[in-house]
Amino acid sequence: MRSAVALQNPNAADALIQPGEGCVALTGYWTADQAPSVEAAASRIAGHAAAHPVLVDLGGIQRLDTLGAWVLERARGEIEAAGGRLSYANASPEHRILLGEAKLGAAEAPPARQRGRIHNFLEAFGVRVVGGKADFVTGLAFLGEVVLACIRVASRPSSFRGTALVHQIQQVAFNGVPIIVLISFLVGGIVAQQGIFQLQRFGAQSFVVNLIGLLILRELGVLLTSIMVAGRSGSAFTAEIGSMRMREEVDALRVMGLDPIEILIVPRILALVIGLPILTFLASLAALAGGGLTASLYGGMTPEAFLARLQAAVSLHHVAVGLIKAPFMALIIGIIATIEGFAVQGSAESLGRHVTASVVKSIFMVIVLDGLFAVFFAAIDF
Structure with missing residues (x-):
């Protein structure tokens, strides 16, 4: 049973259906230049397989390319989705590899029905919760690797990259002083202005000093500095490490027998832990x-x-409260930024997505950590 196309073109793809045997023999060229006959033959296979299971004999195919393999796998997927069954026989090793690749690259079928907004919201919320748990576990594991790398570096001081540490301190602390001092100065002035306008109603405008002193030294100084460092240095760390991942420089370090954690991560995190308390102190003075x-x-x-x-x-203990928080916030920012950097894949879209995630997650965790510290210091009356 050959199609009209097959009779006119000896190279056309065709499917010979053998009645009563549940077998379909494929012949001709299942290639891109025979696309119309390929589609027609695949339609006949799908129509025949809808009635009973079918064995497709590939021994008669003269040539098979990506288009032919994809059309066959598409037909097979449609048949199996409808409850049928289709299998191959007499396929050469090359044909099996091509069909397997076409199956792996097949597009997923669209959802059968649209779900309600509430269902979609709950599903998205559940995915975020599960993802948050996975991120927490990943962060703890990565923190353990960083701690072990620091121990190895401490046991072998000659292997420590002091130049890299100084360079990162310059990037994190020294170069960040102007913008952080300026913003802190403006925020301190705004808080004082609003405090004076509200307190003067009660004739207590002199208490604005207590307001800005406690608020800045205990909370605002370290919080504003951490948020600005997360947006400035944390995003830079993610972009730098992500770019190295895209250019396979991290893999090159491993091939050379070097530990990327010791080379790339330890100097950056130490620079944050050293630089953030210094920036916090300067920001508090400016505010x-x-x-x-x-x-x-x-x-x-x-x-x-x-x-x-x-x-x-x-x-003095009010000053100490802000400075005690700073190293922990620096550690959180460094861990999140470097994890997101290592998660970058090989595209610019992936780099942008992980840089954004690094900043958002760092700011969120800094605020959460500040709240936990506030509860802790209130509990111990410090």
């Missing part, structure tokens, strides 16, 4: 300076009165 200037302009408070009130309102 207090901005608050003092605003108190002088809007509240009529002299610098001497501001400093005297600040000295009475705050003590």
Whole structure:
């Protein structure tokens, strides 16, 4: 039973259906230049297989390319989705490899029906929860690798890359001072201005010093600095390591017998742990300076009165609270940034997605960690 196309073209693809035997013999060229006959023959196979299981004999195929293999696998998928069964016989090794690759690359069938918005929301929420758990486990495992790498470096000081550490400290701390000091100065002035406008209703505008002193030294100084470092240095770490992953430089380090954790991660995380407390201290001073200037302009408070009130309102342990938080926040930012960098695949889209995820996750975890520290210090009355 040859089609009209097959009779006109001796190279056309065809499917010879043998009645009563459940077998279909394929002949001709199942290639791109015979696409119409390939589609027609595949349709006849699908129609015959809808009634009973079919064995497709590939021994008569003269040539098979990607298009022919994909059409056969598409027909096979449609038949199996409808409850039928189709199998191959007399396939050469080359044909089996090509059919296997076409099966792996076959597009997934669209969903059978549209689900409601509530169902989709709950499903997306569940996926995020499960993904958050996986990210937490991955972060703990990666932290363990970093700790082991630090121990190895400490046991072999000669292998430590001091130049890389100094370079990263310059990038994280020194180069970040201007923008962080400027933003902190402006935020301190804004907080002081709003505090004066609200407290002067009660004749207590002098208490704005207590407000900005405690708020900046305990919370805002380290929080603002950590958020800016996450957006500035954390994203840079993810982009740098992700670019190295795309160019297979990380694999090259492993081939040379070097540990990427020791070479790439340890200097960056140590630079964050060292640099973030320094930036926090400078940011707090800048914010207090901005608050003092605003108190002088809007509240009529002299610098001497501001400093005297600040000295009475705050003590050393308030400064220590912000500085204690800083290394932990730096560690969180460094771990998340480097994990996202190692997760980058071979495309620019993947790089952009993981850089965005690095910044979002770092800022979220910094805020969560700050809340946990606030609860802890309140519990111990510190």
